Amino acid sequence: MADRGTSGSTRRVMNTTPTNPASGSRDPLRRPPPAEPTPPAAGQATRRGAVLPSPNGARAGLAIETEGLTKRYGARTVVDGLDLEVPAGVIAGFVGPNGAGKTTTLRMLLGLVSPTAGEGRVLGVALTEPAGYLPYLGALIESPAFYPGLSGQRNLVVQATLAGIDPAWIPAVLGRVGLDERGTDPYKTSSLGMKQRLGIAAALLGEPTLLILDEPTNGLDPAGIRDMRDLLRSLNQDGATVFVSSHLLGEVQQVCDWLVVIDNGRRRYQGPTGNLVAEGDVVVVGCQSAADLPTLEKLLARRGLHATRRGDRLSVDLARVGDINEAVAEISRIAAAEHLILVELSLTKATLEDSYLNLISGNPQP
Amino acid sequence: MIRSFRSELLKLSRPSIVLGGGAALAGFTALATVLTFTTATVTIRPAQNGRYPTATFAELAAPHGLTRGFANAAGLVGVLVFVLFLTSMTAEYGQGTIRVLLTRQPRRARLLAGKFIALVAVIAAAMAAAELLSAAIAVPVARARGIATTEWFSGGGLGHAAADYANALLAVALFGTVGFALGVLLRSTPLALGVGLAWLLPLENIVQNSWAGAVHWLPGLLFGAVARGGTTGVSYPAAVGLALGYGACAFLVAALTFLRRDVST
Numbered sequence: 001m002a003d004r005g006t007s008g009s010t011r012r013v014m015n016t017t018p019t020n021p022a023s024g025s026r027d028p029l030r031r032p033p034p035a036e037p038t039p040p041a042a043g044q045a046t047r048r049g050a051v052l053p054s055p056n057g058a059r060a061g062l063a064i065e066t067e068g069l070t071k072r073y074g075a076r077t078v079v080d081g082l083d084l085e086v087p088a089g090v091i092a093g094f095v096g097p098n099g100a101g102k103t104t105t106l107r108m109l110l111g112l113v114s115p116t117a118g119e120g121r122v123l124g125v126a127l128t129e130p131a132g133y134l135p136y137l138g139a140l141i142e143s144p145a146f147y148p149g150l151s152g153q154r155n156l157v158v159q160a161t162l163a164g165i166d167p168a169w170i171p172a173v174l175g176r177v178g179l180d181e182r183g184t185d186p187y188k189t190s191s192l193g194m195k196q197r198l199g200i201a202a203a204l205l206g207e208p209t210l211l212i213l214d215e216p217t218n219g220l221d222p223a224g225i226r227d228m229r230d231l232l233r234s235l236n237q238d239g240a241t242v243f244v245s246s247h248l249l250g251e252v253q254q255v256c257d258w259l260v261v262i263d264n265g266r267r268r269y270q271g272p273t274g275n276l277v278a279e280g281d282v283v284v285v286g287c288q289s290a291a292d293l294p295t296l297e298k299l300l301a302r303r304g305l306h307a308t309r310r311g312d313r314l315s316v317d318l319a320r321v322g323d324i325n326e327a328v329a330e331i332s333r334i335a336a337a338e339h340l341i342l343v344e345l346s347l348t349k350a351t352l353e354d355s356y357l358n359l360i361s362g363n364p365q366p
Numbered sequence: 367m368i369r370s371f372r373s374e375l376l377k378l379s380r381p382s383i384v385l386g387g388g389a390a391l392a393g394f395t396a397l398a399t400v401l402t403f404t405t406a407t408v409t410i411r412p413a414q415n416g417r418y419p420t421a422t423f424a425e426l427a428a429p430h431g432l433t434r435g436f437a438n439a440a441g442l443v444g445v446l447v448f449v450l451f452l453t454s455m456t457a458e459y460g461q462g463t464i465r466v467l468l469t470r471q472p473r474r475a476r477l478l479a480g481k482f483i484a485l486v487a488v489i490a491a492a493m494a495a496a497e498l499l500s501a502a503i504a505v506p507v508a509r510a511r512g513i514a515t516t517e518w519f520s521g522g523g524l525g526h527a528a529a530d531y532a533n534a535l536l537a538v539a540l541f542g543t544v545g546f547a548l549g550v551l552l553r554s555t556p557l558a559l560g561v562g563l564a565w566l567l568p569l570e571n572i573v574q575n576s577w578a579g580a581v582h583w584l585p586g587l588l589f590g591a592v593a594r595g596g597t598t599g600v601s602y603p604a605a606v607g608l609a610l611g612y613g614a615c616a617f618l619v620a621a622l623t624f625l626r627r628d629v630s631t
Contacts, residue, residue, distance in 0.1 A: 104630075111472050112465060112629040130472040139469050145462030149380045162373035162477075163470040202466070
């Protein structure tokens with residue numbers, strides 16, 4: 001699992017945050033994290049104090065689920081039978097190459113685009129009824145979209161009014177993204193990073209149970225990216241599920257505990273981020289005599305360990321190995337039994353980038 | 367729908383709309399009013415090809431003379447309103463804000479209705495202000511030209527002013543509805559403006575010059591006739607009936623398209 005350290009709980013919420021008029025609770029942005037992530041499943045109270053309906057077929061614990069979700073534009077299939085499951089209470093990454101169908105999928109989840117086939121549920125409500133779940137959802141799709149002639153704050157007032165959210169929340173969400181001093185600046189004069197922050201602030205309006213963010217770090221400087229990482233963790237600890245699309249795999253690896261990878265509109269991986277990353281881990285083995293490597297390779301293969309030559313070293317794939325320590329010990333025992341002298345026996349941890357590129361380049365995955 | 371209405375009002379209250387649109391409206395109204403009184407003649411000139419004849423001193427001295435300039439301005443103001451309604455939709459697509467609107471108010475019919483009604487409400491207020499401006503200009507200009515104004519402020523005169531306001535508002539709202547529909551259908555500001563203005567300005571006038579029946583059928587000319595309370599070319603009831611039909615069709619097509627179409631911009 002990805003590290004979700006306590007540094008993520010650093011927050012910038014101001015003390016002047018008003019009481020939530022919908023629920024009557026104190027500032028939910030400052031709510032202490034629950035002991036266990038409690039998904040806002042059907043029939044449960046949401047962060048806004050409302051209760052979602054309990055539609056037939058909704059599986060408990062899933063914030064997003066789709067079955068065979070498909071979108072075609074003419075002869076071109078953009079999303080192809082996508083089966084998606086995002087557990088409630090996680091930070092889920094959504095990655096794939098450009099044109100893989102990520103944004104179209106997100107648009108379908110937001111009710112902007114109608115699926116050609118398939119079905120799905122968001123927060124337990126069918127995709128065909130977006131009005132049933134969108135009030136509990138905050139979104140940033142593609143680039144931030146605001147009215148250039150209005151200030152950032154005024155833009156949020158427009159959105160809050162349309163959504164029926166008390167505009168008294170606006171200073172709090174601006175503060176949370178670090179725009180409390182710049183909210184009155186005209187939007188058209190804002191930098192790309194400030195626009196991105198404003199887009200996040202808009203998504204936070206209304207205490208969303210589920211956040212869907214498409215490339216939220218676009219245009220952010222390194223400090224902004226770090227702030228975004230902390231913000232996502234903080235929101236998650238407050239109980240929100242976050243579904244975030246990104247090309248920054250290092251960030252995804254750090255922040256996301258669940259991962260969905262798609263390519264050409266099809267799902268390539270879905271599951272804990274750590275599992276995919278671990279599948280790329282290898283043990284590098286070096287023999288004193290390079291001539292011994294083929295022998296060792298055969299011996300390892302007999303024990304079910306797949307090794308490949310990398311120069312004067314063997315790289316042993318740990319993708320299907322249950323216990324890494326046991327695997328390393330086994331390699332050592334095999335070499336000793338054949339009197340092969342090892343000069344290197346080291347574990348190399350893969351990055352998400354390694355595993356992702358391996359996956360996308362076509363290597364088989366379970 | 368109320369939330370959509372209030373949200374749209376917030377957007378329309380931005381300075382570029384209030385100052386820019388207000389200045390254009392005031393300019394058109396003042397120009398039409400001044401021209402109406404300065405080009406007035408003592409004797410009658412007949413209308414040609416459905417065009418409006420120049421007013422006479424006697425007509426302008428009648429109870430409806432006070433707002434004659436305002437009614438004449440409605441055609442020009444209609445084009446302004448056409449542009450405002452059109453760009454209010456195309457800008458949402460161009461800026462990508464349509465995505466935000468639809469995630470905040472997924473009930474598309476309510477969103478569209480609230481937006482449209484807010485636009486009409488703003489136009490109603492602006493037209494009332496324009497009528498007052500026109501009246502304020504008409505009085506000194508008429509007196510300068512020696513046109514009597516005593517009948518204007520009688521009960522009949524104020525009744526005519528109210529009727530002229532209603533007709534002008536209906537006419538510009540119909541111009542706006544067509545612009546709104548074009549905006550929804552074409553989504554691109556340059557494309558929708560090009561098509562709409564080409565149709566309303568040169569095309570209808572060219573057809574009108576070669577076909578006497580144009581005033582009975584072409585929407586822009588009909589909307590203008592509604593603003594004037596009917597013309598010698600087309601009666602008021604006929605103009606209102608067909609103009610409302612055009613407006614209703616345009617709105618229906620726009621609404622059906624908006625409800626069904628994917629938002630992929």
